[in-house]
Structures are given as C-alpha cells and as structure tokens.
Amino acid sequence: MEPLVTVTSVVAPLLRDNVDTDAIIPAAYMRSLATDPATGLFARWRYRPDGSPVPGFVLNTLPFRSAQILIAGENFGCGSSRENAVWALRGFGIRCVIARGFSDIFRENAYKNGLLPIALPALRHARLATAATRCALRVTIDVAARHIALPSGETVPFDLDARRQARLLSGADEIAETLAAHATIERFRAAHAARAPWLYAVEATDATAHPQQT
Amino acid sequence: MPLTLFDRLWSDHLIADLDGGTGLLQVDRHVVHEVSSAEAFRKLERSGRAVASPQQTFATQDHILSTQVGRTDATFPGGTEFVRFLRRNCDRHGIRLYDVGDPQQGIVHVMAAELGLALPGSTVVCGDSHTATLGAFGALAWGVGTSEVEHVLATQTLAQVKPLPLQIRVEGRLARHVVPKDVILGILKHFGVTAGVGHAIEYRGSTIAALPMEGRMTICNMSIELGARFGFVAPDATTFDYLHDRAYAPRGAAWDAALAHWRTLRSDDDAAFARTLDLDVSALKPQITWGTTPGDVIDIDEPVPALASLPEHRHDAYADAIAYMGLTPGQRLEGTSVDVVFIGSCTNSRLSDLRAAATLARGRTVAPGVRALVVPGSTAVRRAAEREGLDAVFRAAGFEWREAGCSMCLAINDDVVPPGARCVSTSNRNFEGRQGPGARTHLASPLTAVACAVAGRIADPSRLG
Numbered sequence: 001m002e003p004l005v006t007v008t009s010v011v012a013p014l015l016r017d018n019v020d021t022d023a024i025i026p027a028a029y030m031r032s033l034a035t036d037p038a039t040g041l042f043a044r045w046r047y048r049p050d051g052s053p054v055p056g057f058v059l060n061t062l063p064f065r066s067a068q069i070l071i072a073g074e075n076f077g078c079g080s081s082r083e084n085a086v087w088a089l090r091g092f093g094i095r096c097v098i099a100r101g102f103s104d105i106f107r108e109n110a111y112k113n114g115l116l117p118i119a120l121p122a123l124r125h126a127r128l129a130t131a132a133t134r135c136a137l138r139v140t141i142d143v144a145a146r147h148i149a150l151p152s153g154e155t156v157p158f159d160l161d162a163r164r165q166a167r168l169l170s171g172a173d174e175i176a177e178t179l180a181a182h183a184t185i186e187r188f189r190a191a192h193a194a195r196a197p198w199l200y201a202v203e204a205t206d207a208t209a210h211p212q213q214t
Numbered sequence: 215m216p217l218t219l220f221d222r223l224w225s226d227h228l229i230a231d232l233d234g235g236t237g238l239l240q241v242d243r244h245v246v247h248e249v250s251s252a253e254a255f256r257k258l259e260r261s262g263r264a265v266a267s268p269q270q271t272f273a274t275q276d277h278i279l280s281t282q283v284g285r286t287d288a289t290f291p292g293g294t295e296f297v298r299f300l301r302r303n304c305d306r307h308g309i310r311l312y313d314v315g316d317p318q319q320g321i322v323h324v325m326a327a328e329l330g331l332a333l334p335g336s337t338v339v340c341g342d343s344h345t346a347t348l349g350a351f352g353a354l355a356w357g358v359g360t361s362e363v364e365h366v367l368a369t370q371t372l373a374q375v376k377p378l379p380l381q382i383r384v385e386g387r388l389a390r391h392v393v394p395k396d397v398i399l400g401i402l403k404h405f406g407v408t409a410g411v412g413h414a415i416e417y418r419g420s421t422i423a424a425l426p427m428e429g430r431m432t433i434c435n436m437s438i439e440l441g442a443r444f445g446f447v448a449p450d451a452t453t454f455d456y457l458h459d460r461a462y463a464p465r466g467a468a469w470d471a472a473l474a475h476w477r478t479l480r481s482d483d484d485a486a487f488a489r490t491l492d493l494d495v496s497a498l499k500p501q502i503t504w505g506t507t508p509g510d511v512i513d514i515d516e517p518v519p520a521l522a523s524l525p526e527h528r529h530d531a532y533a534d535a536i537a538y539m540g541l542t543p544g545q546r547l548e549g550t551s552v553d554v555v556f557i558g559s560c561t562n563s564r565l566s567d568l569r570a571a572a573t574l575a576r577g578r579t580v581a582p583g584v585r586a587l588v589v590p591g592s593t594a595v596r597r598a599a600e601r602e603g604l605d606a607v608f609r610a611a612g613f614e615w616r617e618a619g620c621s622m623c624l625a626i627n628d629d630v631v632p633p634g635a636r637c638v639s640t641s642n643r644n645f646e647g648r649q650g651p652g653a654r655t656h657l658a659s660p661l662t663a664v665a666c667a668v669a670g671r672i673a674d675p676s677r678l679g
Contacts, residue, residue: 017531018507022645027626031292033252044647075408079643081343083359104411104443105343105359112361161234178369185371188229192240198464198472199242199336202269205461
C-alpha cells in the first residue's frame with residue numbers, strides 16, 4: 001500500500017448525503033478485470049450518456065480536476081461492499097475524503113488502500129464545507145499530526161486510531177503482519193477446534209437429497 | 215457480567231485484541247463469488263501466498279453469470295472472464311466450487327444457507343455487503359471488501375473494528391399480505407439508513423420469533439441498508455429444525471454436542487445494549503419505496519411525502535430524488551404505471567417467496583407492456599419450485615422463469631432496467647442507476663410485486679384478495 005503522510009490539495013465539494021458506492025462506480029464499470037476503475041468514478045454524474053463530460057460536475061471543473069481531497073455529506077460510501085469504489089477514487093488521485101460519516105465497509109476498504117476517511121462532527125464539517133464551496137480552499141492534511149491545516153494557519157483535528165495511523169504512515173502489509181502472528185492463530189484454532197469441533201470437521205453429505213424447507 | 219449474544223459470538227472468535235478497538239477474529243466459513251474475489255486471488259498469487267484453509271472456503275457463481283435459461287459461461291460476454299477465473303482459482307487452491315450447472319449453485323447467501331454452511335455461533339464472511347443474511351442462523355456473518363477477502367484467503371482471520379450492540383425489538387402479528395420484506399422496509403422507514411452504522415443488530419421480539427428461517431433471512435439481509443455490517447437473530451428450535459440434515463451441518467454425536475452449545479447462544483435478560491429500537495408491526499401495511507435511498511419508504515396507499523414534511527437537510531436530496539423518480543410531491547404512488555417487475559435477489563428469492571408470489575399470480579396475467587421476471591435464488595430453489603409446479607403458474611401468467619443468480623438486482627449482468635423505466639423490485643437497493651442507468655426502482659415485497667405486475671401499475675396486494 002502506498003503510504004500517506006501528508007497531502008496538500010484543493011478540496012472538491014460534493015456536498016450530498018448518502019453517496020452510495022453504485023454512484024461512486026456503477027456496476028457497468030466492473031465488467032472486466034482490465035477496466036481502469038478511475039474511468040468509472042462518479043460516471044453517471046461526470047459523463048453524459050454520449051460520454052462527454054457534464055460541465056457543472058465538480059470534478060470536471062477547474063481547479064478540482066486534480067483535487068486529491070473530497071468533502072461530502074453524511075453516510076458516504078453506503079451500499080455495496082465493492083472496493084472498486086475506493087480504487088476509482090484512488091485512481092482519480094483522491095487521497096482523502098472528508099465527510100459527516102462513512103459506511104463501515106467503505107471506511108475499511110479506504111484504509112486498506114491508503115485513502116484516508118475523515119469523519120468530522122457537524123460544526124467543524126459545516127465550516128470546512130462552507131469554505132470549500134465559497135472558494136478553492138487549499139488545505140494540508142497531516143496524518144502524523146492528525147489535523148487539517150487551513151490557509152489561515154488554523155488546524156482542524158480529526159480522529160484516527162494509532163493502529164491505522166501507523167499503517168497509513170508506513171504502508172505496511174497487513175497480511176504479512178497477521179501471518180507473522182502464525183503461532184498465536186494456530187494456538188487459538190487448536191483451542192477453538194476442541195470447543196467446537198463441528199466447525200473444523202468440514203465434510204458434506206449429499207446436498208441434493210435434502211428436501212426444501214422454508 | 216451479563217452478555218449480549220454479540221459479545222458471546224465476538225469473544226468466542228477473538229484471537230487477539232489489536233489497537234483501536236479492533237479484534238483479530240477467526241473466520242469459520244468464507245464464501246466466495248466470481249466478482250469480488252477476482253482481484254483478491256490475483257493479489258494473493260502475486261505475493262506468492264497460499265489459501266490458508268481451503269476446506270473452510272466455499273465458492274459459487276452468481277453476480278455476473280447470466281440467468282438466461284440454457285446459459286453458459288459465455289451467455290453474458292462481460293462475465294465470462296470472471297466465471298472462468300473463479301473456476302481456475304478454485305481448482306488451483308482446492309476450494310469447493312458450486313459451479314454453473316451444479317444443483318447447489320446459487321446466490322451466495324441463498325446457497326450457503328441451504329448447504330448449512332452458516333451454523334449458530336459461527337463466523338461467516340463473504341465479499342458481498344448482504345452477508346448478514348446468514349446472521350439469521352445466529353451466526354456472526356458480515357460483508358467485506360476485496361482486500362479483506364484476500365486477507366481471509368491468506369490467513370482465515372480478519373481484523374475487525376468491534377461494533378456496538380444494537381437491539382431492534384419487533385412486536386405484533388403481521389396482517390394478511392404483509393410479509394418480512396414489509397417489516398424490514400418498515401424498520402428502515404422508522405429508523406433511517408444510518409441507524410445501524412457502527413453497530414451489530416440483534417433482531418428480537420415476538421414477530422421475529424414467529425418467523426420461519428427464510429423470513430428471518432429477508433430481515434437480516436437488509437441490515438446493511440440500515441448501515442450495519444452485522445445483523446442476526448438468536449438461534450432457536452426453528453433454526454435447529456432448518457439445519458438438521460443439511461449438507462454441512464454436523465451429524466450424530468457432533469450434532470448433539472453442537473446443539474447443546476447452540477442452545478446457550480442468546481443475550482442475557484439484563485444484557486446492556488448500546489441502543490434499543492422498538493417497532494410494533496401489528497398495523498403495518500404493505501411497504502414500498504418512493505425515492506432513491508432504502509429509507510424512502512411509505513405505506514403503499516400513502517402519497518409521496520411533500521417537501522415540507524421532511525427535515526431541511528433532506529431538501530436538496532429530496533428534489534433530486536423526486537426528479538430522478540419522475541414523481542410529483544404529494545402524488546399517490548398507487549396507480550403509477552410500471553414497466554418492469556423483478557422477483558428475485560438475496561432478499562426475496564427463496565422458496566417461500568416464490569410460493570407466496572405464485573399464490574397471487576395463479577390464474578392471473580401480467581399486464582400488457584410489463585416485463586416480469588422470476589429469478590430463483592438458487593438452483594435448488596428453482597428445482598423445488600418446479601416440483602411444485604410454481605414455474606408453470608408463473609409462465610402461464612406471463613412471467614419469465616429464469617436460472618438462479620443475482621440477475622436484475624445490480625445491473626452488472628445482462629439483466630438491466632432500461633433508462634427511465636419504472637421497476638417494482640423485490641431486491642434491496644433503490645439507488646440512482648442501481649438497476650441500470652436512469653432506472654427507477656421501487657422496493658417492495660414479492661406479493662406487492664405480483665400485484666403490480668398484474669395491474670401494470672403500482673398496486674396494493676391486499677386488494678387482490
């Protein structure tokens with residue numbers, strides 16, 4: 001995973017609530033392993049049916065075409081678990097989404113790909129949203145300091161637990177870390193298998209013989 | 215200390231406490247489908263890793279596979295590479311695949327239930343947000359992204375932030391023509407699409423206790439629409455009866471030992487929940503969505519809410535939703551003409567759903583100009599329905615009778631609602647474009663769906679008699 005230490009960018013305002021992952025990337029852009037997810041980012045808002053850009057859509061306008069930070073409303077990333085939504089944002093260049101809140105699955109997918117989801121309480125969110133809408137607001141997000149630095153020099157703190165912070169800063173491979181805990185896992189599995197052997201002795205009987213029940 | 219069922223399931227699978235309120239959990243069953251697993255297998259192989267526990271991993275083809283009768287890998291060309299890649303991955307890693315043509319193939323959450331893969335007190339993950347469907351068995355079952363699929367493949371574990379326990383207590387007897395889908399839509403209407411964010415939901419109360427397994431699955435299925443990754447029901451005699459003799463359920467002495475454990479799986483009477491939501495459903499009517507989030511729900515005989523009745527922060531979204539759906543504020547939904555009716559998806563494609571739908575469809579005809587599909591959730595459901603003659607009922611009424619799969623739920627395969635067309639769907643999401651660009655989705659029960667197909671308009675099933 002590409003580490004995230006700081007990001008300085010203009011903040012693109014997409015101030016809608018409940019931006020779902022079908023909106024972030026429609027399923028039609030998931031029909032080939034070769035498709036670049038970034039081409040599908042917000043496809044229905046970004047492109048007309050003929051493929052030309054929708055002029056008023058924020059990411060089609062200057063200076064937001066190269067924005068690395070997005071600010072949205074409540075419950076961002078709800079719906080489908082498709083990680084393509086995060087890949088699409090990352091492929092476009094977004095490194096951080098600021099919102100009132102995130103869906104649990106999107107948030108997890110984001111961290112896994114070095115995309116920082118910042119959930120802000122109402123007042124702090126409203127101030128940033130207003131500023132980002134009024135003019136091209138350029139901020140610096142500092143993962144180590146856990147704050148957003150505004151042009152005025154003022155900083156807005158955000159929550160980020162130490163474990164995820166460390167992973168964002170280092171880009172460490174989580175699977176390698178888990179595999180390194182092999183002995184602990186094996187010990188657990190042995191004890192668990194003794195308590196619940198039916199979860200480990202996996203063998204099917206004839207599935208098709210079973211009568212349908214409701 | 216009194217414990218919730220969630221606390222019990224969590225601590226029983228907790229390998230290690232990590233920082234940040236996160237636990238490393240043992241995964242008992244991993245269910246894999248062709249779309250969300252593809253990139254996970256690619257990355258796994260690129261890093262030279264093996265599948266840690268192939269015997270606890272199970273696969274099927276459902277999302278992008280066509281549901282046309284007589285389908286092959288190539289019926290929907292966009293899906294072919296995913297279908298073949300999953301086959302190759304399962305073959306290479308020793309994973310049991312319920313492939314195209316297998317009598318147990320089906321939508322992940324439907325076939326996993328039928329096979330007895332989700333057992334009370336187990337952990338089940340799948341790269342699909344509706345995995346909480348299997349929480350109906352008293353399992354901790356949740357949907358994950360592709361990186362998490364890769365993590366589970368490589369380690370048979372998953373690091374997970376511990377959610378807070380939330381109980382939703384549902385009381386009352388359901389009226390005729392009111393079914394579990396109406397209950398979960400009613401819950402969404404009352405509590406909204408963020409009620410469950412950061413929470414694990416235990417559904418309780420007399421209504422839930424009276425439901426058969428398939429109805430409980432319908433309710434748990436839409437936990438994610440409330441924002442919750444986890445939703446479950448404590449196991450009871452209904453659960454045990456369903457599981458007895460299932461392919462992967464324990465047998466003999468192992469069954470007796472499992473049953474003794476399963477009977478302990480409940481929340482203590484004085485357990486503390488972070489939040490409690492109560493709903494009385496005794497006067498609940500058939501429910502239907504009018505807008506573009508699954509919380510935009512009304513009684514079928516109600517008008518579309520007027521702007522003034524909504525809180526101010528909803529006003530922008532409301533105008534967008536009304537325009538997208540082609541509705542006017544205050545209009546009655548009932549009587550609005552319908553183009554497509556879809557009966558299927560992991561929410562409502564099990565045998566009880568099809569039986570209920572067929573009861574209303576028998577002797578009636580789909581209105582001219584309406585395209586209506588019935589897509590069984592699994593090949594086993596399809597065959598069972600055919601043994602009962604349900605396929606003949608649907609065909610005679612003018613419904614298409616399909617092979618098993620996700621079909622028109624998500625517009626990733628060859629079943630797509632045309633732009634601007636209005637679809638009454640038994641699936642779980644009414645987002646803009648969910649069923650195709652410009653598609654207008656109304657979520658409802660299988661009974662309401664049949665009533666709409668027959669009337670050619672949005673219609674109340676209780677008026678069909």
